Amino acid sequence: MKTRQFADAERQFRLALEYVEGMYGKGSAESGSAIFALASCFKDAGRTADALQQFKALYDLTLAT
Numbered sequence: 001m002k003t004r005q006f007a008d009a010e011r012q013f014r015l016a017l018e019y020v021e022g023m024y025g026k027g028s029a030e031s032g033s034a035i036f037a038l039a040s041c042f043k044d045a046g047r048t049a050d051a052l053q054q055f056k057a058l059y060d061l062t063l064a065t
Contacts, residue, residue, distance in 0.1 A: 003045075006041060006044070006045040009041045010038065010041050010042070010045075013034060013037045013038040013041055014038065016034045016037065017031060017034035017035060017038060019034075020033075020034050027061060027064065027065075028065070029061070029065040031061065032058060032061055032062065032065075035054055035057055035058045035061065036054075036058055038054050039051050039054030039055045039057075039058060042054060043055075
């Protein structure tokens with residue numbers, strides 16, 4: 001995927017996460033899929049530090065819910 005496509009995908013995944021958090025609240029179990037999608041986008045773009053941060057957030061969310 002090209003850099004611009006990763007940027008577009010990131011923007012869409014962030015919007016999805018905002019939407020889910022707006023509907024169900026931050027830290028809700030429903031936000032897990034959006035966090036995973038964002039983390040995977042970062043991983044595929046080679047942004048390992050950002051991916052790790054999101055995967056850690058997903059792990060923490062999974063433990064909490």
